[in-house]
Amino acid sequence: MQRQTQQRVAIESAFVAAGRPLGPQEILDAAREQVPSLNLATVYRTLKRMIEDKAIHPVELPGESARYELQSAAEHHHHHFRCGECDAVYDLEGCVEGLHKLLPAGFLMTGHDIVLYGSCAACGTSL
Amino acid sequence: MQRQTQQRVAIESAFVAAGRPLGPQEILDAAREQVPSLNLATVYRTLKRMIEDKAIHPVELPGESARYELQSAAEHHHHHFRCGECDAVYDLEGCVEGLHKLLPAGFLMTGHDIVLYGSCAACGTSL
DNA sequence: TCGTACTTGCAAATGCATTCGCGTTAGCTA
DNA sequence: TAGCTAACGCGAATGCATTTGCAAGTACGA
Known part of the structure; x- marks a missing residue:
């Protein structure tokens, strides 16, 4: 065990x-x-x-x-944010609409990933 | 040279x-x-x-x-699609609105990546 | 408390993508 | 066309994240 x-x-x-x-x-x-x-x-x-x-x-x-x-x-659908200052990754709540409109004809979508880049609250505060 | x-x-x-x-x-x-x-x-x-x-x-x-x-x-903003059948990656035209609404308070966004997964037209046809 | 076998720390070994050293090949300019 | 040297092919070497072998340590049921 x-x-x-x-x-x-x-x-x-x-x-x-x-x-x-x-x-x-x-x-x-x-x-x-x-x-x-x-x-x-x-x-x-x-x-x-x-x-x-x-x-x-x-x-x-x-x-x-x-x-x-x-x-x-991970139980609910979510995406991630990566801070370019401290390299930490955070969970993001929610998602976006309209991903299907990016799809070319004949393509089938089964999933997606979204990653946002920038600086997190902790790093932004310390500037 | x-x-x-x-x-x-x-x-x-x-x-x-x-x-x-x-x-x-x-x-x-x-x-x-x-x-x-x-x-x-x-x-x-x-x-x-x-x-x-x-x-x-x-x-x-x-x-x-x-x-x-x-x-x-790469001259114009775009994203990518990855086919799970043939492992090929394709360019996608366009983008989506509303990414800012995913951002927690105090976070600053400078960029983003979107990847769609599924099967491409070539693979879908051959099924 | 005792003993078993699951875990750990350490160092060496993998696996993989990518790079390098070197002798040979082949663009390109005169 | 000749000569210089960038570029090539090949095999060995790197760098890195991750894994493994093994002897020593320790959790936990009896």
Whole structure:
């Protein structure tokens, strides 16, 4: 069976505390505040298992390696915002109309991704 | 100065003939019909120079390695469609309204990307 | 509390896209 | 047409994110 180790608890709480998609290195940095000895390989192993358990799911952005977010956040349709200052990614609520009008004749759409770029509230405030 | 080699001509014409973003391997496959001895390293070298010359520019999609498209295609704002059957990427004309309404308070938007997924006309026809 | 076997940390190994070194080939100018 | 040198093909090397082997550590049921 699966064990409740302190490293796993630290990783899970890092996701809850952040409330936004995190990459392996971000997770490592955050979780090390609970468990300083935490290793990146353990982060990857834990991520892999959490994906299998459907506790998290991957968030891919153009030209970047995968981040992950809690499945609960992914239960409703949403998109992402990437801050060019701090490189953090945030969840966005809602969607837009009219994507179908972009479709050429004969094309069938089954899904879409939208990514907004700019600077987040935290970075904008500190300018 | 720069030389007009047959490999470079083949690569440039592959872009023109395709009329859509191509990845290094796709370019290799296409250009080898003109120059069978063409090597992948040469494709990469040529792409690098074409980017410096602003003849092409990279197209990044979530979770995939870069494709490239002619700068002429990039002169006007547009987005992309990715076919899940043949893995090809196509340019889409136009854009949508209302992206600003997705933005949380305090966030500033400087750009955006939209990717539609589904099956293209070529694949849809052959089903 | 004990023992088992799941987990971890560490370092080495992968996989992959992309780049480089080098001897050879081939544009291009005189 | 000859000569210079940019460009090529090939195979090895990089860089990076991610994975794995293994010995040591530790959660947790009996």
